[in-house]
Amino acid sequence: MELISLGGSGWPLVSNGAVLRVQSKAKYGFGDLVVFCGARVQVCHRVIGKERIEGMDWYLIKGDANVDADGWVPAYRILGWVETVDGRPASGWFLRAASLAMASASLLQWRLYEWLFLSSVGVKLRRAEKSFGPHRSWLGHTDTFRHLGF
Numbered sequence: 001m002e003l004i005s006l007g008g009s010g011w012p013l014v015s016n017g018a019v020l021r022v023q024s025k026a027k028y029g030f031g032d033l034v035v036f037c038g039a040r041v042q043v044c045h046r047v048i049g050k051e052r053i054e055g056m057d058w059y060l061i062k063g064d065a066n067v068d069a070d071g072w073v074p075a076y077r078i079l080g081w082v083e084t085v086d087g088r089p090a091s092g093w094f095l096r097a098a099s100l101a102m103a104s105a106s107l108l109q110w111r112l113y114e115w116l117f118l119s120s121v122g123v124k125l126r127r128a129e130k131s132f133g134p135h136r137s138w139l140g141h142t143d144t145f146r147h148l149g150f
Contacts, residue, residue: 001080003035005044009063013098014085020044024080028059031103033082033090036061036073044082045070046099048107062106069110 005018014020014033022035032047048069049060059078062069082090090099 003042003044009066010044010046011065013064013095013102014044014082018086020082021084022080023083027057028075028078028081031096031099033085033099034059034061034078035080035082036078038070042079043070046103046106048103048110062110064102064106067109067113 001022003020003022005014005016005020008016010018010033020033020035028034028047028050030047030050033044034047035042035044037043043061045061045063045066047059048062049072051058051060051072057075058072059075060069061071061073084090085095088095090096
């Protein structure tokens with residue numbers, strides 16, 4: 001199948017408006033651009049991790065220009081991998097090398113983002129939670145949401 005790329009999450013290797021030829025295959029590897037069924041649209045992002053859990057393959061997917069990963073996607077939601085971008089084979093040595101470099105950079109960027117979030121923001125949130133404690137809420141009273149009908 002052929003799809004047209006919309007958005008900038010695949011930049012610099014996949015530009016907005018690029019024609020993508022998508023082909024299914026049994027397994028996907030690190031660096032492959034895959035198209036999967038998102039919440040409302042089909043999404044084309046890169047595989048940066050893989051796990052096999054209880055006999056099913058799960059892939060960690062991330063857009064090259066995105067800071068955060070899409071998360072773990074089960075194999076049955078993946079429609080296929082991008083075989084060509086604007087008629088250029090994605091398996092050619094240059095695009096394959098660039099794809100592996102982008103996947104490595106994406107994985108590093110995602111891990112760094114995750115580490116920074118968990119180490120600085122997460123620590124601050126945990127400290128704030130301890131200072132308010134389980135006996136008090138952010139608004140000063142544990143029953144605040146109950147009074148509001150939640």
